[in-house]
Amino acid sequence: MSQVQxxxxxxxxxxxxxxxxxxxxxxxxxxxxxxxxxxxxxTSMVPSLTALARNMVRELxxxxxxxxxxxxxxxxxxxVAPKGDYVLIVIQDAAS
Amino acid sequence: xxxxxxxxxxxxECTVLADVxxxxxxxxxxxxxxxxxxxxxxxxxxxxxxxxxxxxxxxxTAAAHGTSxxxxxxxxxxxxFLQAAGSSMxxxxxxxxxxxxxxxxxxxxxxxxxxxQCMFTLNAFSDGSSSSGNMRANKHQLQVTSVSWSKTGQxxxxxxxxxxVDGWCCTPGAIATWNLARLGTTTGSSxxxxxxxxxxxxxxxxxxxxxxxxxxGTYNGELVIWDLNKEDADAQVGKTDLLSDVRHREPIxxxxxQLSGAEARRHGSAAASYRLFTLGADGxxxxxxxxxxxxxxxxxxxxxxxxxxxxRLLLGGSCLAFCPAAxxxxxxxxxxxxxxxxxxxxxxxxxxxxxxxxxxxxxLEAAAAAAPGSSSKVELRSAVKDREYETLSATVNxxxxxxxxxxxxxxxxxxxxxxxxxxxxxxPLLLLEPSAAGLLAAGWSPSRPLVFAAGSADGNxxxxxxxxxxxxxxxVAQLQxxxxxxxxxxxxxxxxxxxxxxxxxxxxxxxNALAYNTVVPSTLAAAAGDQVQVWRLPASLVExxxxxxxxxxxxxxxxxxxxxxxxxxxxx
Numbered sequence: 001m002s003q004v005q006x007x008x009x010x011x012x013x014x015x016x017x018x019x020x021x022x023x024x025x026x027x028x029x030x031x032x033x034x035x036x037x038x039x040x041x042x043t044s045m046v047p048s049l050t051a052l053a054r055n056m057v058r059e060l061x062x063x064x065x066x067x068x069x070x071x072x073x074x075x076x077x078x079x080v081a082p083k084g085d086y087v088l089i090v091i092q093d094a095a096s
Numbered sequence: 097x098x099x100x101x102x103x104x105x106x107x108x109e110c111t112v113l114a115d116v117x118x119x120x121x122x123x124x125x126x127x128x129x130x131x132x133x134x135x136x137x138x139x140x141x142x143x144x145x146x147x148x149x150x151x152x153x154x155x156x157t158a159a160a161h162g163t164s165x166x167x168x169x170x171x172x173x174x175x176x177f178l179q180a181a182g183s184s185m186x187x188x189x190x191x192x193x194x195x196x197x198x199x200x201x202x203x204x205x206x207x208x209x210x211x212x213q214c215m216f217t218l219n220a221f222s223d224g225s226s227s228s229g230n231m232r233a234n235k236h237q238l239q240v241t242s243v244s245w246s247k248t249g250q251x252x253x254x255x256x257x258x259x260x261v262d263g264w265c266c267t268p269g270a271i272a273t274w275n276l277a278r279l280g281t282t283t284g285s286s287x288x289x290x291x292x293x294x295x296x297x298x299x300x301x302x303x304x305x306x307x308x309x310x311x312x313g314t315y316n317g318e319l320v321i322w323d324l325n326k327e328d329a330d331a332q333v334g335k336t337d338l339l340s341d342v343r344h345r346e347p348i349x350x351x352x353x354q355l356s357g358a359e360a361r362r363h364g365s366a367a368a369s370y371r372l373f374t375l376g377a378d379g380x381x382x383x384x385x386x387x388x389x390x391x392x393x394x395x396x397x398x399x400x401x402x403x404x405x406x407x408r409l410l411l412g413g414s415c416l417a418f419c420p421a422a423x424x425x426x427x428x429x430x431x432x433x434x435x436x437x438x439x440x441x442x443x444x445x446x447x448x449x450x451x452x453x454x455x456x457x458x459x460l461e462a463a464a465a466a467a468p469g470s471s472s473k474v475e476l477r478s479a480v481k482d483r484e485y486e487t488l489s490a491t492v493n494x495x496x497x498x499x500x501x502x503x504x505x506x507x508x509x510x511x512x513x514x515x516x517x518x519x520x521x522x523x524p525l526l527l528l529e530p531s532a533a534g535l536l537a538a539g540w541s542p543s544r545p546l547v548f549a550a551g552s553a554d555g556n557x558x559x560x561x562x563x564x565x566x567x568x569x570x571x572v573a574q575l576q577x578x579x580x581x582x583x584x585x586x587x588x589x590x591x592x593x594x595x596x597x598x599x600x601x602x603x604x605x606x607x608n609a610l611a612y613n614t615v616v617p618s619t620l621a622a623a624a625g626d627q628v629q630v631w632r633l634p635a636s637l638v639e640x641x642x643x644x645x646x647x648x649x650x651x652x653x654x655x656x657x658x659x660x661x662x663x664x665x666x667x668x
Contacts, residue, residue: 004175007182014189016453022178028173039156068184080186086174088181092192 008033016093018076023047023087030086043077046089050082150403210634212559212573215619218285218628220256220272236267238296240623242609245308246302249615250277251288251324251563253310254628257296265315265347269296273310273324276630291331299350303386305366313348319374322384333427334389341463342395342476344376350416357427358450373445375413375433381479383433383448391460394448396479398433398441408478411435416443417495419502419519430517432485432505434492440485440507442519447477486523488513494538500545501648508535514550514560518652525657530558530571537610543617544640545648549605551577557622559637562651562661563644569661575631577607577624 011032013019019034023043032039054066067079072094081088221234238256245252256270272287276323279285296315303309308324321334336343353370371393372384379399382392397407414436421428429446459475487573490510507515507524513532515524530550537551546562558571605625613619618638620631654660 007178011182011185013191014186015193017189021637022174031186068188070188077192079185081185081188083177083181086171086177086181088178088184088185090189 004031011090012091013041018091018093020091021089023089025051025085025087027081034091042089042091046080047082047087049079049086071093107619109513116320137585137664149523170299171369207245212575212631212633212637214575214629215632216274216276216279216285216630217270218252218254218274218279218287218630219626220270220628221256221626230289234626238267238269238625239605240580240608241297242299242301243621243623243628245299245611245613245621246310247304247615248307249613249619251275251302251307252621252628252630253300253302254609254623255297255300256310256626257298257315261296261315265295267296268643269293269314271297271300271310271312271322274628279372288604289324289331296348299349299351301353302491304353304355304370305365309355309367309386311351311372313344313351313374313376315347317344317346317348317376317378319344319348319372319384319389320352320559321389333384336384337388337391340391340460342380342382342392342460344374344378344382345378346378346412348376349375349412349414352416352431353420357657373416373418375416377412377414377436379410379412379446380476381413381416381433381443383445391457393453394456395476396443396445397476398435398443398480399478400439400441400480400484405587411437411439411441414491415493417497417505418503419497420499422502429479430519432495433480433508434488435497436491436511438488438490438492438509438511440487440492440517442481442483442485443479444481445479451528455668484522486515488515490534493534493536494550496540496548498540498545498648499542500540500645501652503652504648505551506538506540506542506548508538508550510534510553512552514538516548525651528560528569530560531556533606536606536608537622539610539612539620541617542612542614542638543638545644547637549610549612549620551610551622551624553606555604555606555624557607557610557620557631559633561637563641563647569658572635575620575622575629575639577622577627577629601668 004073008020008031011017014061018021018036019032021029021042022031023029023038023046027047029039029043034042050066050069057064057066060068066082069077069082070078075094077092077094079090079092127417176405176432177222198375221232221238236258238258239257241257243252245256251273253271253273253360256272258267262265270293271289271291273289274285275288278288292312293312296314297312299313303311310322310324312320312322314320316338318338319336320332322331323333324331326333352373354373356369356371358372360416363369368387372386374382376382376385379397380397381396383394384392398411398413400411401408412435414434416431416433418428419430419432423549427446429444430442431445433441433443435441488507488509488511491519492507492509493504494508496506498506503519505517507517511530512529514528515533516526516528518522531554533552533554535550535552539549539583541549544561546574547559549557549559551557555577557575559573559575560569562569562573607622607624609623610620611658613621618633618635622629622631651657651660
């Protein structure tokens with residue numbers, strides 16, 4: 001558990017990182033550093049987007065798989081690392 | 097018994113008792129005493145304490161989403177997932193940091209782009225055609241020679257003079273101040289204060305800590321201090337002596353206030369802890385305390401030894417810029433001085449300590465006390481250091497030190513060249529030519545390390561932004577300051593090199609002075625002819641971008657600056 005916390009701390013300490021969420025692909029929340037509402041919002045939408053992206057990658061090449069997904073908007077950058085049953089979502093400030 | 101009988105016969109007493117009641121005494125009412133007692137009170141004590149507490153908070157929330165309760169954390173699988181995902185996430189974050197500078201172009205919201213716009217056009221003198229209020233006409237064809245913002249950023253002062261004076265200057269000059277906070281509401285653009293002086297004022301500078309103190313240097317080499325808090329008539333609080341031995345004999349071309357640690361310690365007030373440096377066209381750099389203008393406290397000369405020659409030449413200075421000190425407590429002692437001949441000199445003024453100042457004062461007194469006609473002149477030391485920068489082919493008209501990095505400075509010359517200098521290198525980092533006309537003023541943006549502006553003789557101010565991607569470094573914005581329809585129709589014709597005060601071929605006055613407002617960095621004041629215009633710059637030129645300072649530092653270290661900028665431009 002401390003290892004998990006350690007890694008989350010390291011990610012959280014990066015410059016500009018606003019928050020970090022570990023969620024399951026079914027929408028369950030395991031760990032989060034953001035407040036409840038925001039976490040709910042992200043976990044209700046990000047895993048489905050990740051699934052769509054993974055589908056796209058595998059359709060183009062069945063041997064391929066989705067490794068990392070980044071969505072950059074005017075204000076934030078959302079970085080998603082899906083692996084197995086879990087999804088790691090990190091939200092960073094776009095300016096840094 | 098006769099005795100007993102006799103006794104009864106001898107007795108004549110009555111044994112009848114009679115009570116006689118008093119007529120004035122009252123009878124005491126009959127009293128009876130009784131005693132009453134209450135029953136004793138019943139008392140009992142009991143103690144109460146809460147053992148159970150409950151806190152409750154109430155808040156309205158939006159309608160609950162579909163339930164996604166927190167799943168029970170499965171330690172081992174979570175940690176293995178996190179190891180894999182975490183490492184890739186960290187590497188992505190690191191990659192973000194590296195290419196942040198080039199990429200930040202995209203993160204600007206497109207809707208906030210706007211062009212620079214002119215907020216105010218300030219006239220100190222009325223046009224010939226319209227007679228507005230109490231503004232006088234510009235009888236002597238004065239032009240703006242310099243502009244300065246006050247410490248609060250609200251007041252703008254402009255000094256008026258002429259550049260084409262021969263010999264002694266008899267044309268009266270003027271100082272005009274405008275308070276921008278009041279300009280939006282009141283009528284017109286007439287100045288709040290218009291102070292006339294005996295001769296043309298060639299340079300002016302506000303005190304960095306006292307918003308009402310203004311220093312001005314005139315064509316005759318005099319230094320005048322005004323206190324704008326006082327009424328119009330006696331706003332002048334000090335003036336240098338025209339007859340003292342050590343003074344400027346040529347026009348004062350540049351003024352600079354610098355913080356002095358010794359004065360700060362001695363006086364304690366912010367107003368008194370600044371020394372005033374004046375640079376004259378006679379090559380003298382004098383140091384003054386504004387409260388005692390009788391004599392300078394120290395002086396230097398720009399004596400330059402050309403390599404291979406025996407003699408030292410005295411060069412006339414045209415502008416100066418102090419390199420900011422390394423720490424906040426150090427005094428700034430290094431500066432770059434531009435001369436009329438186009439030389440850029442590096443000067444140092446760090447030998448002003450108590451002993452040398454006293455020695456200087458003693459020498460001044462000795463020279464003053466000496467009989468006239470004797471040849472005891474006060475010798476001034478040379479401030480020039482050995483290092484010299486590449487010469488320009490015309491007068492250095494504008495110098496500005498970079499407020500973000502000590503080593504950088506900007507030099508604008510009358511030959512049209514705008515140089516970004518590294519003060520530790522002889523050749524310039526960047527050589528830019530915004531226009532065919534000569535450049536008359538330069539300024540570095542106080543908020544963005546990669547943005548600077550140059551005013552040219554064709555009436556435009558060119559703004560450069562080194563962080564934009566271009567194959568060829570071109571100005572990103574051009575502000576038209578002078579227009580051929582502006583008031584005074586001077587008859588001076590343009591000549592070969594674009595000197596100051598002359599109009600270019602189209603009759604447009606050149607931008608003689610420009611100054612960024614350090615308090616509100618989006619405001620830029622530029623003056624052409626006898627008008628001052630205040631422009632607001634768009635956010636893209638004002639808000640600092642991340643990675644700019646780093647890029648600036650990299651530019652300094654690199655050998656090929658244009659190549660680096662171009663490569664920077666191509667990085668996505």
